[in-house]
Amino acid sequence: MSEVTVRSALAIEVHGLEKTYDDGLIRALDGVDLMVGAEEFAAITGHSGCGKSTLLHLIAALDTPTKGSIRVSGHDVVHLHHASRFRREEVGLVFQLHNLLPRLSVRENVEIAMSGSRRPHRQRAPYADELLEEVGLGGLSDRLPTQLSGGERQRVAIARALANDPPVLLADEPTGSLDSASVDVVLALFRRLRRERQTTIVLVTHDEAVAGAADRIVHMVDGRVISGDGDGAGAGGLRSTT
Ligand SMILES: Nc1ncnc2c1ncn2[C@@H]1O[C@H](COP(=O)(O)OP(=O)(O)O)[C@@H](O)[C@H]1O
Numbered sequence: 001m002s003e004v005t006v007r008s009a010l011a012i013e014v015h016g017l018e019k020t021y022d023d024g025l026i027r028a029l030d031g032v033d034l035m036v037g038a039e040e041f042a043a044i045t046g047h048s049g050c051g052k053s054t055l056l057h058l059i060a061a062l063d064t065p066t067k068g069s070i071r072v073s074g075h076d077v078v079h080l081h082h083a084s085r086f087r088r089e090e091v092g093l094v095f096q097l098h099n100l101l102p103r104l105s106v107r108e109n110v111e112i113a114m115s116g117s118r119r120p121h122r123q124r125a126p127y128a129d130e131l132l133e134e135v136g137l138g139g140l141s142d143r144l145p146t147q148l149s150g151g152e153r154q155r156v157a158i159a160r161a162l163a164n165d166p167p168v169l170l171a172d173e174p175t176g177s178l179d180s181a182s183v184d185v186v187l188a189l190f191r192r193l194r195r196e197r198q199t200t201i202v203l204v205t206h207d208e209a210v211a212g213a214a215d216r217i218v219h220m221v222d223g224r225v226i227s228g229d230g231d232g233a234g235a236g237g238l239r240s241t242t
């Protein structure tokens, strides 16, 4: 396989990534290398405080690194010219808490994520309904978030993350507040999105059992990746063809 082919199959490339806080006293990330293949579902796991959220936030361009490089779908995330457009179109974000707006309907919560996108206004509500159908919430669009279960609310948050069809979905402890039945539903949904939408997924979790739902597990300790970083070749490094 040529160098060019290998590169085009990578969704995320992180090299020598460092992030320090408090004038270098806290080294949240201490030289992270990570590659995630296009259409791969990778989990990043490790104990609380090992740097998982910091890494995910940097990949999502929510913060800037102290040192190192990040490419997402070919974009140089450290030197973005249009950071808000990158965050809107290239990555979908899901967090532990769904952060739905309580006074808006489920449909409106998804629709609002399309603000500023190229999708014509008249198509936004129907597309929100389509996305809700896709995450298994067809027919619930007119409800308020309070009228849904915790697992259903998190699926609304996933539909919202898909609002602009990002090639990459980044999830930080997305199952952290869910009961075990809802955890299974959400993890099955991630697997289906990878398969059917060809979405690249990076899921951060401190829970090894949750990480087991992914195709590959990346282990972190003290701001470093200790295994599963993906060398861009072989099992797990690039997407499998199955
Ligand atoms: N804004 C911040 N200021 C100072 N220290 C921080 C900040 N954010 C994270 N940290 C520290 O960086 C380390 C990694 O944090 P984090 O990425 O949140 O870990 P994880 O998500 O794996 O639990 C921890 O020691 C944490 O206390």
Ligand SMILES: [Mg+2]
Binding pocket: 052, 053, 054
């Ligand atoms: Mg965290």
